[in-house]
Amino acid sequence: MTLNRRAFLGTATAASATLAAPMVRAQAKPRAVVIGGGAGGATAARYIAKDSKGEIDVTLIEPTRTYYTCFFSNLYLGGFRTMDSLGHSYATLAATHGINVVHDWAIGVDRDAKTVSLAGGGSVPYDRLVISPGIDFVDGAVPGWDLSTQTAMPHAYKAGTQTELLKRQIESMPEGGTYVMVAPPNPYRCPPGPYERVSMVAHYLKANNPTAKIIIADPKPKFSKQGLFEEGWQKHYGGMIERIGPDFGGENVSVNAADMTVDIDGEVVNADVVNVIPAMKAGAICDAAALTEGNWAPVSGHTMQSRLDENVHILGDACAQGDMPKSGFSANSQAKVAAMAVRGALTGSRVFPAKFSNTCWSLIDTDDGVKVGASYEATDEKIAKVDGFVSQTGEDAALRKATYEESVGWYAGITADMFS
Structure with a gap:
């Protein structure tokens, strides 16, 4: 399985092109609010706005103005990337897709009133809520x-x-x-x-x-x-x-x-x-919204909807969904399923069966890249692994170099898919 920037974006474009045109509504636009602007949240906000063609009012709540990806940050430690190369702005999401980007902390969710409370004061109403807050740490995990x-x-x-x-x-x-x-x-x-x-x-x-x-x-x-x-x-x-x-x-x-x-x-x-690196749990907003069981937030793989509230979708590292690892690729894949489900719920557009994929690349030394990945499908119980692949020990230098170069192309592709 080989990915580069063009292939990654082409796959995403093809998937979104299969969606039916949204129904025309005479009433006020339905409101989708996304908490968290990482691989899950930024992707979900972009796809909801882009593929609904303006039929849904989308708000993205993210405290940072520049988002630094955790994936590829190890390469900064090794001297293979600069910190600036890991930083990404939300300007294009706002300017190109009309997303209302609110730089503030989401500190609470009133699930009955369907509002999100902000640290700076006030609240944001929603018809559907997407939560993708990443991880927090378990208190006392390391004495x-x-x-x-x-x-x-x-x-x-x-x-x-x-x-x-x-x-x-x-x-x-x-x-x-x-x-x-x-x-x-x-x-x-x-x-x-x-x-x-x-x-x-x-x-x-x-x-x-x-x-x-x-x-x-x-x-x-x-x-x-x-x-x-x-x-x-x-x-x-x-x-x-x-x-x-x-x-x-x-x-x-x-x-x-x-x-x-x-x-x-x-x-x-x-x-x-x-x-x-302590034990981890779902980002704090999931606890604040009473959407966790144990350390993680359980979801349905078909739509990424919370099993505790059908009006909320939870993505990426924060969710308990089954076989998928917690990764940027996974969050991006889950975000497209959630975005399609949100559009279907709010505009009546067609919702297709959920499919997922993931690949995790790692760099061991200069041009010595390895990878592991799989494809997945939704069942009623979980997101289930269908098949997988992994690099092998003893591979020649040319293959390892190609694997590393593939990861560089993927990084360019996924960040464009999130922020362009």
Whole structure:
């Protein structure tokens, strides 16, 4: 399966072109409100506005004026991308598609009155609501760490200032210093993400601090693309990376930000950089709207509607939907299904059976790219995996380079699909 910018956008255009023209309404336009301007929310807002051809009034609520993608942010740490290349504006969504972009925090949802409360005051009414807030962190998931310590021990799992902070800390490590990552338990955003990050940190250190050490304290017995990463670490960074899994204490970890130590099953490690990636949950607005069960928001795969409120659709990292991983590609794919369902509900346009796809690329070293992906379909119980693919160990350099170049084309394509 090969994707580039033109192929990615062409597929999206073909899908939207199959939709029937919306019904003409004499009354006021129906209102769709989208909370969250990432891969799910920005895509949903764009497709609802574009494909309804002005028949739906669309409002996008997003606090940041420039959105930095979490996907590809590891490549910034490795020196393969600039931070500016990860930043995207909402100007085109407003100017081209007539979307009302509100830069504020959504702090509450009155599901009876169908309104969204804003931190700056006032509220926004809706007929259909789409929520795509990404992730927040589970309090107490790593003893000794909370949001008050994220400056000393950054998570960098929400891109932007945290990513820049982590990079500065890595660049400031003393010769022969130690970087410790506390990896998250399942489920979490971007399953290969922590291990691509280790690869990119190792890439930087190999060139600039070759006697430095990387330790991963991991609560999971296995992780996405494990064989591929371990092969790559041995090939490119032999002796630099040590992973401590649950059998050796990786699930019994605490940290002390004051003295920069990590306790791994009773053994205290003095660290120069500690990258804590805690357990995750749905973005806080889902809890505020009483749309979660446990840490995540359950949805129907057919329409991405909340199983607790048919007037709300929940996308991406925040939702519990079945087999799809939490990724930018997944959120973008789910957003198109939700957008079609919202148009159908508000204008009477035809709704086609839901289909989904996902691919996650990872860069291990220069031109050494790997990927994993699958296609999915909706059942009454969940979004179910239909088939899949994954890079293989021992692949030749030309294929790995092509895989990396494919990921660059995909990034250009998905960000255009979100923001153009």
